[in-house]
Amino acid sequence: MNRTYSMAKNERSIIKLKAFVLSPIFFMFIFGCALQALAADPLPSWNNGPAKQSIMAFVEKVTKEGSPDFVPVPERIAVFDNDGTLWAEQPMYFQAFFVFDRIKALAPQHPEWKDKEPFASVLKGDVKSALAGGDRALMEMVMATHTGMTSEEFAKIVKDWIATAKHPMTKRPYTEMVYQPMLELLAYLRANGFKTFVVSGGGIEFMRPWTENVYGIPPEQVIGSSGKTKFELRDGKPVLVRLPELNFVDDKGGKPVGINQHIGRRPIAAFGNSDGDLQMLQWTAAGTGARFCLYVHHNDAAREWAYDRQSHIGTLDKGLDEANARGWTVVSMKDDWKTVFPGEKK
Amino acid sequence: MNRTYSMAKNERSIIKLKAFVLSPIFFMFIFGCALQALAADPLPSWNNGPAKQSIMAFVEKVTKEGSPDFVPVPERIAVFDNDGTLWAEQPMYFQAFFVFDRIKALAPQHPEWKDKEPFASVLKGDVKSALAGGDRALMEMVMATHTGMTSEEFAKIVKDWIATAKHPMTKRPYTEMVYQPMLELLAYLRANGFKTFVVSGGGIEFMRPWTENVYGIPPEQVIGSSGKTKFELRDGKPVLVRLPELNFVDDKGGKPVGINQHIGRRPIAAFGNSDGDLQMLQWTAAGTGARFCLYVHHNDAAREWAYDRQSHIGTLDKGLDEANARGWTVVSMKDDWKTVFPGEKK
Numbered sequence: 001m002n003r004t005y006s007m008a009k010n011e012r013s014i015i016k017l018k019a020f021v022l023s024p025i026f027f028m029f030i031f032g033c034a035l036q037a038l039a040a041d042p043l044p045s046w047n048n049g050p051a052k053q054s055i056m057a058f059v060e061k062v063t064k065e066g067s068p069d070f071v072p073v074p075e076r077i078a079v080f081d082n083d084g085t086l087w088a089e090q091p092m093y094f095q096a097f098f099v100f101d102r103i104k105a106l107a108p109q110h111p112e113w114k115d116k117e118p119f120a121s122v123l124k125g126d127v128k129s130a131l132a133g134g135d136r137a138l139m140e141m142v143m144a145t146h147t148g149m150t151s152e153e154f155a156k157i158v159k160d161w162i163a164t165a166k167h168p169m170t171k172r173p174y175t176e177m178v179y180q181p182m183l184e185l186l187a188y189l190r191a192n193g194f195k196t197f198v199v200s201g202g203g204i205e206f207m208r209p210w211t212e213n214v215y216g217i218p219p220e221q222v223i224g225s226s227g228k229t230k231f232e233l234r235d236g237k238p239v240l241v242r243l244p245e246l247n248f249v250d251d252k253g254g255k256p257v258g259i260n261q262h263i264g265r266r267p268i269a270a271f272g273n274s275d276g277d278l279q280m281l282q283w284t285a286a287g288t289g290a291r292f293c294l295y296v297h298h299n300d301a302a303r304e305w306a307y308d309r310q311s312h313i314g315t316l317d318k319g320l321d322e323a324n325a326r327g328w329t330v331v332s333m334k335d336d337w338k339t340v341f342p343g344e345k346k
Numbered sequence: 347m348n349r350t351y352s353m354a355k356n357e358r359s360i361i362k363l364k365a366f367v368l369s370p371i372f373f374m375f376i377f378g379c380a381l382q383a384l385a386a387d388p389l390p391s392w393n394n395g396p397a398k399q400s401i402m403a404f405v406e407k408v409t410k411e412g413s414p415d416f417v418p419v420p421e422r423i424a425v426f427d428n429d430g431t432l433w434a435e436q437p438m439y440f441q442a443f444f445v446f447d448r449i450k451a452l453a454p455q456h457p458e459w460k461d462k463e464p465f466a467s468v469l470k471g472d473v474k475s476a477l478a479g480g481d482r483a484l485m486e487m488v489m490a491t492h493t494g495m496t497s498e499e500f501a502k503i504v505k506d507w508i509a510t511a512k513h514p515m516t517k518r519p520y521t522e523m524v525y526q527p528m529l530e531l532l533a534y535l536r537a538n539g540f541k542t543f544v545v546s547g548g549g550i551e552f553m554r555p556w557t558e559n560v561y562g563i564p565p566e567q568v569i570g571s572s573g574k575t576k577f578e579l580r581d582g583k584p585v586l587v588r589l590p591e592l593n594f595v596d597d598k599g600g601k602p603v604g605i606n607q608h609i610g611r612r613p614i615a616a617f618g619n620s621d622g623d624l625q626m627l628q629w630t631a632a633g634t635g636a637r638f639c640l641y642v643h644h645n646d647a648a649r650e651w652a653y654d655r656q657s658h659i660g661t662l663d664k665g666l667d668e669a670n671a672r673g674w675t676v677v678s679m680k681d682d683w684k685t686v687f688p689g690e691k692k
Contacts, residue, residue, distance in 0.1 A: 074564055151606055195566070208610045218420055219610030220541070220566075229606060231599035231625055238628045240606050247607075253577035260497055260575060260586050261593075262608060264554045264565030279577055282584045 042188040045181040045339040051294075052336065054329045055185065058292040062268065063192050069290040073193040077267040079259060079280060080186070082200035082207060082224075084273035084314040085296050086215060087178040088167075090305040092127075092313060094174045095202050096138075098161055100127065102145035110144075119144070139246075142203075147227055147244040151205060154242055158209045172341070175214045179296075180339045182271075186215055194269070197221045199259055201251035201276055205242075223258045225250045251276045256283035273298065274314040278322060285326065293328040295319055300333040303340045388534040391527040391685040397640075398682065400675045401531065404638040408614065409538050415636040419539040423613040425605060425626060426532070428546035428553065428570075430619040430660040431642050432561060433524040434513075436651040438473075438659060440520045441548050442484075444507055446473065448491035456490075465490070485592075488549075493573055493590040497551060500588055504555045518687070521560045525642075526685045528617075532561055535615070543567045543613075545605055547597035547622055551588075569604045571596045601626035619644065620660040624668060631672065639674040641665055646680040649690075 046052040061069040062076065083089040103113070103122045113119035118137040121129035131138065146154065167177055186196050198207060198217055204224030211217045226247040229240040250258040256279050259267065269292040270277070270284035281293040295316065299306050309317040323330050333340065392398040407415040408422065429435040449459070449468045459465035464483040467475035477484065492500065513523055532542050544553060544563055550570030557563045572593040575586040596604040602625050605613065615638040616623070616630035627639040641662065645652050655663040669676050679686065 074558070077566075204607070204610070212420070220423075220608065222610060226607065229603050231602045231629070233628075238602065238625065238632045240602060256577045256584065256586060257575050261550075261572065262566065264550070264568060279584065282579075283577070283586075286584045 042191065043181065043184050045184055045337060047336055047338055049336050051329050051331045055188075055292070055294070058269070058290065059189065059192050062290050071268055071289060075265065075268065076189075076192070076194040077197065077263060077265055078189050078194045078269040079197045079199045079223075079255075079263075079267045079271070079284065080182070081272040081274070081277045081280070082198050082202055084298065085179075085271055085277070086182050086186075086198070087174065088304060089314050090307070091169070092131075093202065094167075094177075095206050096131075097165065097168070097174075098158070098206065099138075099141050099145050100130070101161060101165060102157070103141060106145065143227075143244040146203065146206075147242045149242055151229060151240040151242060154205055155209045158206055162210050175210060176342060178214060178342065179337070180342045180344070181337045182296075183215070183342070185271075186217070189269070190216065195221065197223060197259075197263065197267075199250065199255050199280060200224045201249070201254075204250070223250055223262045225254075253279045255280035259283065268292065270294070271296070272319070274316050275319045276315075278319045281319070281328065282322075285328075293323070293326075294331060295323045295328060296331045296333065298333055300337075300340065302334075303344075304333055388537065389527065389530050391530055391683060393682055393684055395682050397675050397677045401534075401638070401640070404615070404636065405535065405538050408636050417614055417635060421611065421614065422535075422538070422540040423543065423609060423611055424535050424540045424615040425543045425545045425609075425613040425617070425630065426528070427618040427620070427623045427626070428544050428548055430644065431525075431617055431623070432528050432532075432544070433520065434650060435660050436653070437515070438477075439548065440513075440523075441552050443511065443514070443520075444504070444552065445484075445487050445491050446476070447507060447511060448503070449487060452491065489573075489590040492549065492552075493588045495588055497575060497586040497588060500551055501555045504552055508556050521556060522688060524560060524688065525683070526688045526690070527683045528642075529561070529688070531617075532563070536562065540615070541567065543569060543605075543609065545569045545596065545601050545626060547571055547595070547600075550596075569596055569608045571600075597622045599625045602629035605629065614638065616640070617642070618665070620662050621665045622661075624665045627665070627674065628668075631674075639669070639672075640677060641669045641674060642677045643679065645678055646683075646686065648680075649686045650679055 043052055043055070061067050062071040064070060080086055083093050087094065100122050103119055107113055107123055110119070113123060118130040118133050118141060122141070130141070149157070162175060165174060166172060167174055170177065189196055196217055198211055198215065198221065200207060200223070202224050204222060204226045207224055208219040208222050211222050212219065228243045228245040228247045230243055232239055232241055248254065248258065255277065259280065266287040267284045268287065268290065270281045271294045272281055273296040285291050285293050297308065297316065297320070298304060298314065299308070307314060308320060309315065320330070322328070331337070389398055389401070407413050408417040410416060426432055429439050433440065446468050449465055453459055453469055456465070459469060464476040464479050464487060468487070476487070495503070508519070508521060511520060512518060513520055516523065535542055542563055544557055544561065544567065546553060546569070548570050550568060550572045553570055554565040554568050557568050558565065574589045574591040574593045576589055578585055578587055594600065594604065601623065605626065612633045613630045614633065614636065616627045617640045618627055619642040631637050631639050643654065643662065643666070644650060644660065645654070653660060654666060655661065666676070668674070677683070
């Protein structure tokens with residue numbers, strides 16, 4: 001073999017290599033490797049235990065074509081409770097903090113609130129007395145702070161509040177008190193063709209201004225409690241005015257009703273944390289084919305809160321019994337989650 | 347040039363040609379040509395007039411990145427009325443034929459209907475007398491035929507009916523009395539990143555069983571009028587029971603309310619055919635940025651029906667004035683549509 005021949009061979013090899021490197025096959029190979037690396041652990045904040053395994057086994061079987069459990073993409077509907085499932089709910093629902101902050105902000109326009117319960121207690125910073133009046137008092141405060149304005153005005157109020165308000169104990173913005181493992185779960189499901197919905201007892205128009213940024217869930221996939229609204233022309237401009245009249249309570253038996261009303265298709269996966277989610281899980285479980293139901297169990301007093309059967313907020317009692325009896329996945333926040341909130345050390 | 351050399355050259359050319367034909371570039375080229383051919387006219391059943399041009403100009407400007415009118419994909423929401431906009435509505439709403447057929451089917455279980463109006467008239471085939479009682483009589487018939495069963499049972503009743511029922515005048519299935527140009531428009535918008543919604547005065551659970559097959563619109567993108575439902579456990583099995591109680595009327599001012607409730611985002615394009623759609627078009631038009639509003643004008647007595655200001659069904663009076671005053675697109679079915687129903691000669 002002479003040198004000239006050898007060089008020519010090398011050159012040909014280099015050309016071949018270049019051609020290969022520039023070829024679509026090469027790019028697809030590299031892209032595939034990159035995808036596989038990303039896909040290696042779609043749930044990095046979950047410890048490798050039975051909860052994580054049950055989630056992944058479910059997703060794998062319903063997305064595997066030819067599998068007896070295969071579910072076509074349009075039917076891959078997953079529903080998530082919000083308070084206590086996607087973000088925290090202690091020491092009280094975050095929307096209640098919004099109500100109290102709004103009462104303080106609106107107080108100058110309502111001098112009569114100084115002497116009128118439950119508003120007077122809120123203004124004195126006495127939350128316990130403010131809530132002593134039960135549902136009636138709470139509803140009065142919600143109506144006073146959530147109605148009268150247009151839907152657009154209310155959305156702006158919520159956006160401004162959520163951008164600045166801080167949780168009284170952790171001093172973190174509420175949108176950072178979401179659960180990192182659940183954010184990963186939402187993304188993992190969507191990457192597998194699922195449409196993810198929020199189905200919350202919270203106000204539908206309280207959630208929509210921020211769910212797209214925080215959860216990747218667009219407003220049309222948010223279901224919640226609502227007041228009635230009325231279409232009006234104001235100076236020729238069409239507006240929707242929020243009326244002081246309850247429209248729908250999206251809790252307990254209301255959750256399947258809300259799901260049917262908004263989605264019109266039974267979910268195949270449901271995620272909750274309290275007895276208020278039980279009917280949603282039952283409704284999901286009762287469909288034919290593969291189903292997945294999961295309860296988040298708050299048992300991590302060190303990193304979050306620990307509460308279940310006796311808790312006033314997020315009571316998980318009947319739901320826990322039913323989950324155990326039916327073999328639903330129960331997530332131990334303490335054991336199953338490496339991280340609770342985003343940005344924490346693992 | 348000797349023959350051997352020439353053959354070798356030909357062979358090389360053939361090999362090069364084969365290599366090219368099998369190359370990904372070639373496939374992409376062919377695929378691209380095919381796509382372009384398909385894309386050449388996305389609205390083949392529309393005559394090339396101002397209506398078609400206005401639709402295409404709007405879609406082009408909102409989808410062109412860098413354009414001042416560009417709209418990001420999640421905000422590309424388009425809402426369509428159903429009766430008279432996506433399918434026909436004469437001589438009466440198709441859901442009314444469903445009501446009458448259900449009354450006939452249920453009559454053996456209701457011997458009392460023989461002597462009770464409006465049922466007695468329906469059973470005698472006297473539609474005019476049955477409808478003489480106005481809204482009250484109609485509501486009575488709707489409640490008698492649309493409630494008492496579970497949501498799933500009702501969906502099956504609708505599916506069975508729509509699969510077999512025929513329009514009394516054309517003898518075609520109702521699902522073939524949809525407008526071919528509107529089917530093309532729905533597909534064209536979706537191909538351009540739009541999410542298409544039905545927003546109809548018709549029953550939400552009357553439409554959902556067939557909109558996905560017929561319009562490509564999944565149940566979660568169907569908004570309509572509804573009755574209340576109740577979650578129950580029947581022999582341990584969760585069901586939603588349809589109650590004889592009105593929940594929501596998705597007509598006139600109810601359309602923007604329903605859009606806000608279900609979508610939570612203002613549409614950028616709205617399509618209707620009657621005064622019942624006017625508030626939906628006003629609500630859509632009042633947003634900032636590029637907006638598109640369109641009325642289908644039924645003026646083709648030869649191929650469909652001709653009616654507008656004086657019609658009892660699908661009245662288009664104020665809407666027509668406002669469309670003309672505001673420069674909204676008004677589709678002349680006679681002049682703008684090559685084809686009305688699918689399968690017709692063009």
